[in-house]
Amino acid sequence: MLTELEQRALALIDDAELVAWTQALTRINSVWRPELGLGEAEAASWVEARCRDIGLETFVETVQPGRPNVIAVLRGAATCGDEHPLPVPAPGLRGATLMLEGHTDVVTAGDPAAWTDPPFSATLRDGKIFGRGANDMKAGVVCALAALKALRASGARLRGNVLLGAVCDEEGDMIGIKHFVARGWADAVSAAIVCEPEENHLCIEQKGVMWLHATIEGVMAHGAMPLTGVNSAYPMARFLQGMQALEEREIARHGRSPYLGQPSITPTILRSPRPGDGEAQKNVMPARTEVVLDVRLIPGQDPDALAAQANDLLRAAVAVDPRLKGTLEVIEVRAPTRTDRAHPLVMALGGAFTDLTGQPPIHGGVPGSTDGTILNARKGIPIVTCGPGDIHIPHHVDEWVSVAEMSVAARMYVLAALRFLGVEAA
Template sequence: MVNKYEKVKEVLESKQLIEFTQELIKINSVFNPEDKNANEKRVAQYIFNFLKKEGFEVYIEDAVENRPNVIAYLRGEIPGKTILFEGHTDVVSAGDYCQWTYDPFGGEIVEVNGIKRIYGRGACDTKQNLAAAVFAAKAIKDSKEKFKGNILLCIPCDEEGLMLGIKSFINNGWADNVDAAVICEPEENNICIFQKGALRIKINFYGKMAHGCMPLTGNCPNWAVGRVICEVRRLETFEKYRLGKHEYLGYPSFTPTMIQTPIKGVAQINVIPQDAYLTLDIRTVPGQDHEAIKRQIQGILDEFSSQFREGDDKFTASMEILDDRPWTQTPKEEPVVKSIVKAYQSVLNSEPIYNGVPGATDGTILNSIKGIPVIVTGAGNREVPHQVDEWCEVDEIIETSKIYALTALYYLNEEY
């Protein structure tokens, strides 16, 4: 495909893009609530300084104390729409460093079967895509290519947690005039037009502490935990049967992820605990309603609590909603989808692959709160994030940056 913006691709500084990615990986941005210095602050400041030096209109502000977002604009010569590129600064824990072949915060480039890879925590999720977005905007600026409207970079903290960064970005008004968003996540450059929803629930169970040899003098909450898990599994099976397999997202899931008993204090094998909790990580697909699911879970608790016969353990529980992010869908006819398809074809000279995101992203929040059409795409094998020896192909990062740059120009200049 002939590309009228060939100059933008030519001025994209591929070597500097990869070096920038390496520098981001080298800055440990794992959040540790017990250490006020272990967070995204250093990497955010590094990005802020770079963008400011490059002449961007750039801001830095705390989303929560000591955990900043970076926001930057590249403005066109005449008014128009605003396209947002979003990539988070936080990464998950590297775990046991001894399990890594390469330093998790080394950003090393290694050739594997003739293909160069960059290794490190965040090399796939998602510092390479953050860098690709920054350098896409920089290439447009350096090329002096004319465009209407605005390119907005959102570089938030806490995507891996409760998404406090993007929520702060929205609450502070930065998203008010955004017309479309590209969420920069590792999706093998597939164009993800669906995202699964995420509903996180905590259920607290209450009993009575007693000696393990005299269970009748107490009330063990763990029996209730087991019964609820079995009912949730049945609910999951029913939903899979009812909805079938979604073309891009697969099946919904209801997963018990954490069980703790007692909630506080030391557990002992000969002590009946006084309480327990269970967490559920529920991932939803089109056709599911989160409010209905909440009622179904509450219904399980209510039904069990009313069914216990005389002599049975008493069942008492309360439900707490920890997080609620609905599934999203962006039609193929949306201008941002058409723009990124055209960019993909121009850069890779092939037809794009449509897909869906198996998890929730910051784009889930942008869509559900502000109604912004979102596309999730970027470099990186989608099965590699959060693993030991996380990596991404160097050439794919460069391709992604070019795709982002052309997407912005096609979208803003309405050439889709």
């Protein structure tokens, strides 16, 4: 059931504007290619201009030259409650803050000739907008902007704040969201909707990732006289067998997440000799063997404990000969995330979906990591990844987004903000 205020706010979402804005933003090529003069700056300026038009408090922060974050705040009407005591760059925020999160960068279009329409044409056809980034995730950013516009125009006296973060470099090392956290913004955020393309499913779990780099060093020798050296390949084989057994134990212990499936440990790069250790030759036993393992984690797994076990396995693999040396480096860790199905934001989004579509919400999980992973890992912020766009089409040729899904997503954000934050009587 929709309240009168909710109906009024929803009526302020203009589907024609959703299309026009998504086309405009998609037409700005925001691939990070500084050597070609490309990056997020122009897309960020476009978002900034919309935020100012809407009447939001708008901040632009330079993460790196040419790589800005745009942060905009719709301040709530709360007159009581503590002012946020933490060093938030927008002082005086009171009450809860709901973040709508998105990124302005897109991945490369690849060969433009492979596309039906030019990749940055944002062609509208059959209820879909085609273009690199239309789905991942210009449409999600636009839906968040449209929701903020409708919330502001509705005159709703929200008990808390809505904060838009349109950050750079999600497709790279996520320096945009890391900067957002480092600057203190995340300290004000109570919960976040990550507006990534999930067909408006409520993704309450995200897989974590850990990349491990193991190197075993032996002694180089002639292949005809192997006993004059120490082979690094056989101990690496023992290490990898140990890792495969560890994967089986982790699956047995943690089982399958209904949203993410089972955890995995996958060797992705295996090299001997390593690049830089000289040419590979049939009759040379190289000194070193290296492997990179792509470890995907589900909620409940502890990345630190796994890394320690990997280290023990490597020690055991090289213990057979004192001349062997094993080193294990943790290249990156992004922990898995899980938000309770009963969390108020999940309930608010689910109820919104049902009220708008007549269907029960679909809960899901994200196989990769997103900016939300950083918000959750570094600040414990509950996140729901939920936005318009086919789940499988990001990064593909002929990427597209459904206008009908955008229409629902923007309205879900409006209702979720009203219900999660609450409204003061006029």
